[in-house]
Amino acid sequence: MKLCKLVKKSKQQSYIAFTAKQNKLQEKKFASVPSNRRLVFAPHCMRNTAVCTAIEKDSYYICAECGACKIAQISKLAKNLNYMALYVVKGGRTITKIIQDQKPQAVVGIACFFEGDLAFKMLKEENLAAQFVPLTKDGCSATDTDLKQVERALSLGC
Numbered sequence: 548m549k550l551c552k553l554v555k556k557s558k559q560q561s562y563i564a565f566t567a568k569q570n571k572l573q574e575k576k577f578a579s580v581p582s583n584r585r586l587v588f589a590p591h592c593m594r595n596t597a598v599c600t601a602i603e604k605d606s607y608y609i610c611a612e613c614g615a616c617k618i619a620q621i622s623k624l625a626k627n628l629n630y631m632a633l634y635v636v637k638g639g640r641t642i643t644k645i646i647q648d649q650k651p652q653a654v655v656g657i658a659c660f661f662e663g664d665l666a667f668k669m670l671k672e673e674n675l676a677a678q679f680v681p682l683t684k685d686g687c688s689a690t691d692t693d694l695k696q697v698e699r700a701l702s703l704g705c
């Protein structure tokens with residue numbers, strides 16, 4: 548295996564270990580926050596862009612629940628659990644802005660391990676409880692996640 552592949556694999560393993568540890572550490576605090584003080588963030592790369600009817604804002608989308616990607620199911624679940632909102636975000640900076648505007652006490656973030664690692668570090672400064680659910684297929688488009696893991700995270704303490 549070439550050196551750059553080894554470095555990439557080692558970095559990925561450190562992201563996996565860090566996010567798993569943070570999920571465990573923050574689980575209790577997260578579960579104590581009422582669901583109506585929690586936000587969900589999903590990445591825009593999960594959308595089925597060929598047919599997506601989400602409403603586009605400056606730096607995020609609001610899912611229209613067309614059913615062409617898993618975000619529809621996540622959106623419905625968040626609503627059923629009485630979450631504040633679900634944002635389909637275009638990038639990490641958007642999350643900071645939304646948090647400053649909406650002032651949640653906890654967040655669930657769905658992202659690749661790299662973004663999850665960054666988000667945990669950023670959210671620590673905001674003193675927010677967080678749970679991270681990794682993408683099972685990452686990349687720039689047609690990404691995917693495990694709905695059972697999302698459901699487990701969203702339902703903590705509910």
Ligand code: SF4
Nearest residue numbers: 599610611613616619
């Ligand atoms: S379910 Fe939502 S995010 Fe996914 S393609 Fe449909 S409108 Fe877009």
